[in-house]
Amino acid sequence: MRLKCMALVLMVLSLLPFTLEAQASGTVVQTNEETVVYDNRSGSLIQVGTLSAGQTFVVKKDYGANWWQIRWGDFDGFVSKRYTTIVPAKTYKNDVKWQVKVTNHITATGVTPIFDNTGNKLVQFATLSEGVKYPIYSKGGDWYGIAVNSRLGFVHSKYVVEEKNEVTTGKPTKPPVENKPTPPPVQSTPNGYIEATENAILYDFRRENKTMVIATLLKGQQLKVENAEDPTYVKVRWGKTFVYVEKSKVKFVNTPSYKNVGKDSAMKNEYFIPISGNSEIYDRSTGKLIPFAKLDTNRRYPILRKEDSWYVTTIGGREGYIHSSKIALDRGVPVLMYHHLLKKHELGRFTNVSTTMTDVQFANEMQYLKSKNYETISIYELQQFMRNEITLPAYSIVITFDDGLLSTREYAYPILKKHGFQATQFLITYRNEYSPEEQRFDYTDLQALSRQDINNMRDVFSYESHTYNLHDMIGRTGKMLLVPYREVVQDLKRSLAIIPDAKALAYPFGQYNTNTIYAAREAGFTMGFSTKLGYNNPFDDIFQIKRLSSDQQTSFAQYQKMVSPFAK
Known part of the structure; x- marks a missing residue:
């Protein structure tokens, strides 16, 4: 040895x-x-x-x-x-x-x-x-x-x-x-500020085909202009990015009436989520609380600092205060991990196995997400979020399945489709490659999806890699950590020959090291999913994405707490 x-x-x-x-x-x-x-x-x-x-x-x-x-x-x-x-x-x-x-x-x-x-x-x-x-x-x-x-x-x-x-x-x-943390922007217009002539929505356009409402600038309130060359929208800084307001709902002014100037780009990598319908942010520079914008309760907002019981954020170069009782601290995007689903009377040898749950439990969990208006996002949007290229709704969630098992066709697929959800399957492609077409489901066995099954469910599932044929244990160590580096790269590339659009790898048994990550990169992957517990935030390592899971022992109350975007 x-x-x-x-x-x-x-x-x-x-x-x-x-x-x-x-x-x-x-x-x-x-x-x-x-x-x-x-x-x-x-x-x-x-x-x-x-x-x-x-x-x-x-x-x-x-x-x-x-x-x-x-x-x-x-x-x-x-x-x-x-x-x-x-x-x-x-x-x-x-x-x-x-x-x-x-x-x-x-x-x-x-x-x-x-x-x-x-x-x-x-x-x-x-x-x-x-x-x-x-x-x-x-x-x-x-x-x-x-x-x-x-x-x-x-x-x-x-x-x-x-x-x-x-x-x-x-x-x-x-x-x-x-x-300074950032230089002053070069004004493309002689009018450096806008004033809302009516309540005016601030939009974020970075998500493809999904315009996001970030906040509402209240009538008569002002923000600093970043750029006004677009014929329809005025560009305003928000954190390290920008939001846009319709020109038809604002007028330009030369000097601001407010004194609470803030540096958007100095924001920390920490966020809060409004949890109250009273989600206004206030100007406190005069000693009085004057609301100047209303925040969306399904968004996360960058924190500039905390003062006593108040959190401070900025929009358009203007500091806004919101009381701590009106917000919760964001803990990041949860990624759920599932494997095998069976009906209760089918469990048999899978009773109390952590990677198996009943179809009823899964249905209840998905129904809860639907009732709370969670959006199931793709892993590529998660990647953009972690690179700080987009923001995501506070109630966003990623659903993943490891191993590519036939039980997902029987039980997960119809439930997800019913709710209009999307999910990702991580396939052990050697098994899928040799699975027979039109196979009958046998709940006593672990069967792999066939290529036909994979193609038939693309309206709900996207498919990523769980290796081609490295999903085995040798003692207590995953095979992927024991074979030569070059063989790992070759295996991963062979996996991509079957699912050529794949960009993400889930590490078998959650075991990986630095060389595993580099092999994944060399093979062409841009994301890596672990089994480490936790949530995912901007600037986290996209090759060490954390996940959460529930099993037969998880109560419904525990599940609700787990998927919440903030600690309750």
Whole structure:
């Protein structure tokens, strides 16, 4: 066994980028999508950050067919060539010599955005992973300058902790524009503010074909304009994104009548959900509570700060207060995990098995979601949400099934279809590939869906991967963790040959490690689902998506509490 383990370690090490002969390169690459930066100094690939999609970087060295080497702080990082394209020239201007000696460091307390400040606004071009230690190149106000390869970036002090008793020796450089969390927007119109001539809805258009009402600006109230060039809508900042109001319902004014100016982009990665019909936010700058906007009770709103019993948010550069009794703290989007369904009299050997529940229990759970107006969202919308590209209704939920079992055809499919719900199946595609067409259901056995079954249920289910044929246990360890790395990649690619549109992988038995994640990325997956309990929020790791499950022992009250978007 020790010889086998040693052989496996040597095989993994042979795949790491430091084993290849390096050649110097001034190549410029552009990232096609968000691309992970790895540290290989421990002998394993450890994620230390990401490069944002569409950004350019001058690589330090070319490592053959699979890897680029870049300078990541005071060590070398590696990015996969798979997610990059060579381009003629870099698109940024903030060059820096990373060789300058530095001694001070910061440590990221969470996923930390890195910004370019050379334009009229801050542009995120990379992130630091939680817990990563990084040298400081310069400091100005609330911002730290750091050298990402040969590009100067800025991180805000709220995301990091600085090590004490050290002196920064890096070359001084300018702080971000105006030394603020975000520079003031460039006005595209001489009229910098709007005033509602009637109650005016603020819309978010980022969800495809699903316009979302974010708030209502009350008649006579004002907000700061971000852009007014569109013939129909005025653009207003909201957090790190924008909302839109119809021009026909506002007028332009040159100066604001309010004093409670707020910085939308300084919002924390924390959110609240209004739980009261009285969901107005108030201006308190005069000592009185003056409502200026009404929030939607099925939305999550970013938190700027808390003051005593009040939470503060911002819309359009204006701070709004809402009392803590009117809100609940958002805990993220729940992802439900199911496997096998049977009628009560069919349970037999599946009685009290955690991966099996009755059709009646499942029906009651789905009926509850319907009664509370939950929206079942796709895993791709979840991905967008976790990348902070869209917001989602507070009452959003993802429904998943592992293993691709025939019982989902018999019991889950008609219930989901009845309620107009969508769900995702994670298929062990080897089993589905060889399942007979038009098979009869046998409740005493675990049967896999056939290709015919899969195609017949596409109006409810989307299909993702649970591997091709790695869903087995060897002792207490999943087979996926024991076979050679290259075999894992080949298995996953074979799975994609059967479900070519798949972009997500559910790890068998919830077991995975760093190399598993990298194999999934190399095979072409962009999401990974675990069995870790919890909820999912913006900037969480999309290759470690958390899930929740109920079983035969779960009470209905426990289920209601579990799926709630906030703790009750």
